[in-house]
Amino acid sequence: MVLSFVLQSGVTSRRLPEQHNRNDSNRSFKQQGLQSVRLGVDLDKNETGSIPARRVRRLFSFQRHLLSSRLLRGAPHLNPLHILDEDYCGQAKCMLEKVGSWNFDIFLFDRLTNGNSLVFLTFNLLNQYGLIELFQLDMVKLRRFLVLVQEDYHNQNPYHNAVHAADVTQAMHCYLREPKLAQSLTSFDILLGLLAAATHDLDHPGVNQPFLIKTNHYLAALYRNTSVLENHHWRSAVGLLRETELFSNLPAEDSIERQLGSLILATDISRQNEYLSRFRTHLDENDLCLGNASHRHFVLQMALKCADICNPCRPWELSKQWSEKVTEEFFHQGDIEKKHKLEISPLCDSEANTIASVQIGFMTYVVEPLFAEWARFSDTRLSQTMLGHLGLNKASWSAMEPEASGSSEEGESEPGRATEEPSSRVLSQGSQES
Numbered sequence: 001m002v003l004s005f006v007l008q009s010g011v012t013s014r015r016l017p018e019q020h021n022r023n024d025s026n027r028s029f030k031q032q033g034l035q036s037v038r039l040g041v042d043l044d045k046n047e048t049g050s051i052p053a054r055r056v057r058r059l060f061s062f063q064r065h066l067l068s069s070r071l072l073r074g075a076p077h078l079n080p081l082h083i084l085d086e087d088y089c090g091q092a093k094c095m096l097e098k099v100g101s102w103n104f105d106i107f108l109f110d111r112l113t114n115g116n117s118l119v120f121l122t123f124n125l126l127n128q129y130g131l132i133e134l135f136q137l138d139m140v141k142l143r144r145f146l147v148l149v150q151e152d153y154h155n156q157n158p159y160h161n162a163v164h165a166a167d168v169t170q171a172m173h174c175y176l177r178e179p180k181l182a183q184s185l186t187s188f189d190i191l192l193g194l195l196a197a198a199t200h201d202l203d204h205p206g207v208n209q210p211f212l213i214k215t216n217h218y219l220a221a222l223y224r225n226t227s228v229l230e231n232h233h234w235r236s237a238v239g240l241l242r243e244t245e246l247f248s249n250l251p252a253e254d255s256i257e258r259q260l261g262s263l264i265l266a267t268d269i270s271r272q273n274e275y276l277s278r279f280r281t282h283l284d285e286n287d288l289c290l291g292n293a294s295h296r297h298f299v300l301q302m303a304l305k306c307a308d309i310c311n312p313c314r315p316w317e318l319s320k321q322w323s324e325k326v327t328e329e330f331f332h333q334g335d336i337e338k339k340h341k342l343e344i345s346p347l348c349d350s351e352a353n354t355i356a357s358v359q360i361g362f363m364t365y366v367v368e369p370l371f372a373e374w375a376r377f378s379d380t381r382l383s384q385t386m387l388g389h390l391g392l393n394k395a396s397w398s399a400m401e402p403e404a405s406g407s408s409e410e411g412e413s414e415p416g417r418a419t420e421e422p423s424s425r426v427l428s429q430g431s432q433e434s
Helices: 002-009 024-036 051-067 080-087 090-096 106-112 117-128 139-151 162-176 187-199 209-214 218-222 228-244 253-265 269-285 293-308 316-339 355-377 381-400 402-409 424-433
Strands: none
Touching: 090 106, 090 117, 106 117, 106 162, 106 316, 117 139, 117 162, 117 187, 139 162, 139 187, 139 228, 162 187, 162 293, 187 228, 187 253, 187 293, 209 218, 209 228, 218 228, 228 253, 253 293, 269 293, 269 355, 293 355, 316 355, 316 381, 355 381
């Protein structure tokens, strides 16, 4: 039964790009990989010519977890909605009972699920909200879609990988449960929000947009140097939706794709001021009406933006790990730029920056203004908890970087208003962090 289910899910079959409907840009990306970066910059050496290898890893990742399940030990057939429950070890299942906690440890959950945190967490949330039954989603197609999404994240990226996507999805769930949103959002809104969170960095190459532009990468040309990564994440997600035909039974399939794109494109942090200014204006004029579909969608965009960069608002034990991972990715890009005699991107020079200095700048110019406005919109215990962690984490990094303390304190008096013009240096690099 298990092997039959795996075969039905499409995981065991070798998927050739020309056999499916994945859009041209995503197909091209898979065929060429990052080897098409000019100047011979090889960003993904382990993936060279490895399309079949990635399929094999996808199969092994899926089967590893199944091998540990009770299903292989002769457990009776279960309702499909409970198949995933039988694959969890007891601790992972217990963790999911507290999936709405802001202290949720996604790193531990990923270990307990053998590296399948994105698949199991997203499935659990879709089921918890009743979306699988409401939208009559095919179980085989859904599981296949989630497995493909998880495997199309690059595990070799220290930060932009499937664990980050799972963390953002969990944070999005926390925001969707906030009173203002819970009372106003439709089931369709919730479906879009969770899917956008799970796919918002799909197929991220581990370098930022300025790098792709200055190396004349074909994706930069394809998207005309505008929201290059975000457009690619969106198109990649649409490709998998079409390939699995997950929403083929829904009449609004095109609308789902467009609105999914609108949410993912909002995570382009180079447009941070644009969204923040609009959000602030709505709050100043008190004219957000969540009975209005366009206003609800805008709030979803802001929620996803918060979820995407919420790491500094997590408890220190979690936040510190994320800070180390994103800085490692920054510095790796800087090493590539040094190697190929390119101009080193802001914050990517390991000799001129520290984890502490990078984090202090990011918190001051990007995170604090956004979460100050979110707290104005949703003045709840969660918002105050996030701001509390943010202040403590910034203080911890400042203690490690004494020379930065003075300058960082200048922006602390009124974080929501004191940073109307965030450092272009931070925002430029921020497009990688998001």
